[in-house]
Amino acid sequence: MSxxxxxxxxxxxxxxxxxxxxxxxxxxxxxLRATSAICAAFEHGVSKIIPVSTLDEAIEYRDNGYIxxxxxxxxxxxxxxxxxxxYSYMDPKYKGKTIVLTTTNGTxxxxxxxxxxxxxxxxxxxxxxxxxxxxxxxxxxxxxxxGWKNKFCLEDTICAGAIAENLLKTxxxxxxxxxxxxxxxxxxxxxxxxFGFLKASSHRRRLRDLNLNEDIKYCLTxxxxxxxxxxxxxxxxxx
Amino acid sequence: MSxxxxxxxxxxxxxxxxxxxxxxxxxxxxxLRATSAICAAFEHGVSKIIPVSTLDEAIEYRDNGYIxxxxxxxxxxxxxxxxxxxYSYMDPKYKGKTIVLTTTNGTxxxxxxxxxxxxxxxxxxxxxxxxxxxxxxxxxxxxxxxGWKNKFCLEDTICAGAIAENLLKTxxxxxxxxxxxxxxxxxxxxxxxxFGFLKASSHRRRLRDLNLNEDIKYCLTxxxxxxxxxxxxxxxxxx
Numbered sequence: 001m002s003x004x005x006x007x008x009x010x011x012x013x014x015x016x017x018x019x020x021x022x023x024x025x026x027x028x029x030x031x032l033r034a035t036s037a038i039c040a041a042f043e044h045g046v047s048k049i050i051p052v053s054t055l056d057e058a059i060e061y062r063d064n065g066y067i068x069x070x071x072x073x074x075x076x077x078x079x080x081x082x083x084x085x086x087y088s089y090m091d092p093k094y095k096g097k098t099i100v101l102t103t104t105n106g107t108x109x110x111x112x113x114x115x116x117x118x119x120x121x122x123x124x125x126x127x128x129x130x131x132x133x134x135x136x137x138x139x140x141x142x143x144x145x146x147g148w149k150n151k152f153c154l155e156d157t158i159c160a161g162a163i164a165e166n167l168l169k170t171x172x173x174x175x176x177x178x179x180x181x182x183x184x185x186x187x188x189x190x191x192x193x194x195f196g197f198l199k200a201s202s203h204r205r206r207l208r209d210l211n212l213n214e215d216i217k218y219c220l221t222x223x224x225x226x227x228x229x230x231x232x233x234x235x236x237x238x239x
Numbered sequence: 240m241s242x243x244x245x246x247x248x249x250x251x252x253x254x255x256x257x258x259x260x261x262x263x264x265x266x267x268x269x270x271l272r273a274t275s276a277i278c279a280a281f282e283h284g285v286s287k288i289i290p291v292s293t294l295d296e297a298i299e300y301r302d303n304g305y306i307x308x309x310x311x312x313x314x315x316x317x318x319x320x321x322x323x324x325x326y327s328y329m330d331p332k333y334k335g336k337t338i339v340l341t342t343t344n345g346t347x348x349x350x351x352x353x354x355x356x357x358x359x360x361x362x363x364x365x366x367x368x369x370x371x372x373x374x375x376x377x378x379x380x381x382x383x384x385x386g387w388k389n390k391f392c393l394e395d396t397i398c399a400g401a402i403a404e405n406l407l408k409t410x411x412x413x414x415x416x417x418x419x420x421x422x423x424x425x426x427x428x429x430x431x432x433x434f435g436f437l438k439a440s441s442h443r444r445r446l447r448d449l450n451l452n453e454d455i456k457y458c459l460t461x462x463x464x465x466x467x468x469x470x471x472x473x474x475x476x477x478x
Contacts, residue, residue, distance in 0.1 A: 010391065014252075017390055151256055152249065154417040178393040178441050185428050186421055202417050 004140040006173045008160040008183040011147035012105075012112040024139035025118040027130060027163065030146035031155040032203050033084045034071075034106020035123040036219040040086035042238045043225040045095035049236040051107040052100060061100040068100040074210045086125075086218050098235075105146035110231070113144060121229035121236060124159050124194070124219065129226040131166040133239065138172060143183075154186070154201040155220070158194070161187030162222075194220045243379040245412045247399040247422040250386035251344075251351040263378035264357040266369065266402065269385035270394040271442050272323045273310075273345020274362040275458040279325035281477045282464040284334035288475040290346040291339060300339040307339045313449045325364075325457050337474075344385035349470070352383055360468035360475060363398050363433070363458065368465040370405040372478065377411060382422075393425070393440040394459070397433070400426030401461075433459045 009018045029035055038049055052058055055070060055077065062068040062080070069082035069089075076083030084103050101107055113119050122130040122143070134141055143163055145156030161183030167173040168184070175181070190197035198204050198220065207216055218224070228239040248257045268274055277288055291297055294309060294316065301307040301319070308321035308328075315322030323342050340346055352358050361369040361382070373380055382402055384395030400422030406412040407423070414420070429436035437443050437459065446455055457463070467478040 010249075014390075017388075148417075149256075151253075151416065152418040152421065154420055157417075157421065176441060177390065178387075178396075179391040181393055181439055182391065182396065182421065182425055185425060189424050189428060200420055202415060 003172055003174045004138060006141045006143065006164050006167045006175050006180065007177045008143045008145070008157065008164055008180045010145050010152045010157060010179060011150045012109045012144065013150040015112050015144065018142055022140070023116060023142035025120065025134070025137065025141045026113040026116045027120050027122040027134070027141060027143045028106070028110045028113065028146070029122045029143060029156045029159050030103070030106030030109060031123050031159050032207060032219050033086060033215055034101070034103040034146065035121045036125050037084055037086040037089055038101070038121050038229050038236060039123050039126045039225050039227055041089035041094070041099065042227040042229050044090045046089060046099055047096050047237070048098040049229070050098065050100045050234060051110045051236065052102045053108050053111045055102060058100060058102040066100045067094070067097055069102070071103045073104060074207055074212070085212070085215050087214065105148060109144050109146040119231040120239070122159065122163060124162070124222045125224045126227055127159070127162055127222045129228050131163055133228045134163070134167055135170055135172070141167070148203050153203055155198055155203065157183045158187050158190045158197070161185070162191065242411055242413045243377060245380045245382065245403050245406045245414050245419065246416045247382045247384070247396065247403055247419045249384050249391045249396060249418060250389045251348045251383065252389040254351050254383065257381055261379070262355060262381035264359065264373070264376065264380045265352040265355045266359050266361040266373070266380060266382045267345070267349045267352060267385070268361045268382060268395045268398050269342070269345030269348060270362050270398050271446060271458050272325060272454055273340070273342040273385065274360045275364050276323055276325040276328055277340070277360050277468050277475060278362055278365045278464050278466055280328035280333070280338065281466040281468050283329040285328060285338055286335050286476070287337040288468070289337065289339045289473060290349045290475065291341045292347050292350045294341060297339060297341045305339045306333070306336055308341070310342045312343060313446055313451070324451070324454050326453065344387060348383050348385040358470040359478070361398065361402060363461045364463045365466055366398070366401055366461045368467050370402055372467045373402070373406055374409055374411070380406070387442050392442055394437055394442065396422045397426050397429045397436070400424070401430065
């Protein structure tokens with residue numbers, strides 16, 4: 001039996017180039033900050049997250065009484081309860097609740113991979129848990145970065161490279177694409193010191209300028225939770 | 240006065256995401272093998288190369304008596320004089336001649352950057368000459384990889400990273416995009432040993448399977464020529 005593939009797709013706009021290879025599971029990655037915030041939410045007891053791509057959808061949910069988080073350009077959209085900061089999801093008042101979420105890049109990545117059966121949420125904060133989940137599953141996997149408005153971003157690629165490298169070194173997976181090789185090398189260069197390596201990353205600069213240093217620190221610290229959020233129908237729950 | 244930018248665009252399909260930044264010059268890169276073959280051609284006396292994107296255009300030129308090179312999937316298209324092998328362009332019979340060229344990826348990259356005024360051809364074989372040319376010019380530059388059917392490829396990215404790193408370390412350029420940081424890191428990881436680093440690259444495997452090891456060796460050996468091919472109207476000449 002041939003070993004399943006693990007490959008990296010840098011950004012949602014490149015997803016159509018990859019789907020012909022028919023992956024069984026997609027991991028949506030938006031390290032700064034959507035998928036880190038989603039992990040934080042489930043770790044702190046949120047029961048369900050509904051990811052939506054547009055503000056129109058978000059507004060409709062809000063008008064129907066939902067708790068709605070909306071982030072654009074790094075900031076909470078005016079008129080919404082929450083943005084994209086992981087810390088905001090740790091509030092006990094959200095325990096057991098359903099939250100609707102739309103972000104600049106992350107929810108777009110999640111909803112891009114609509115026609116694949118299985119989708120999970122990956123980030124550095126749940127890195128080892130995701131690797132164990134995928135390794136146990138032993139299915140072909142596409143690691144899908146969110147990027148910044150479809151431009152390549154370093155932190156998602158490094159997270160994807162970390163997952164790829166972990167699966168490859170079990171000997172039970174293989175990869176063929178140059179994007180996967182590059183992600184793996186970037187991860188190996190970065191793994192000693194994420195903060196130092198990502199100092200120059202454009203999105204980190206963007207968030208730092210918005211005084212989001214605490215968020216950055218949380219998002220770039222691996223393995224703070226064992227939750228693996230998975231998609232069921234149109235929402236996310238804890239696996 | 241602000242320093243000009245140097246950035247990396249991995250593949251032609253991503254070019255629209257970059258053009259809003261209004262670069263003054265584009266470097267088209269297809270290490271394996273189109274831009275390496277173009278450099279070899281000018282180094283050996285070819286006087287003009289007309290890059291065309293489609294086989295239809297190539298056939299029309301052929302019917303009008305031109306020497307036409309056409310490559311698809313790594314091989315010469317049946318019925319054409321030449322393919323994409325740098326060695327084939329070294330034949331003295333092409334001295335002083337005009338050659339029309341269409342390739343799977345390289346000529347597409349060249350023609351993607353249609354509306355920028357200045358375009359030059361870069362590869363590892365003319366690396367230092369390209370760096371010197373760009374450094375003297377001191378204009379904002381986009382390094383455009385060809386990829387493989389719009390998928391990211393390692394060798395073009397490493398070549399772009401080498402050019403970026405050379406310009407950045409003069410202190411006269413700056414870069415902002417994560418793609419440029421990644422290319423630079425990949426170059427720094429690879430620069431000790433291109434052959435070893437690229438052993439696993441998908442396109443190298445593809446060419447090796449076609450028995451093109453000599454071509455690979457030529458294309459991955461830096462600085463074999465000082466020519467810098469530049470675009471004038473719809474053709475390329477030696478600068």
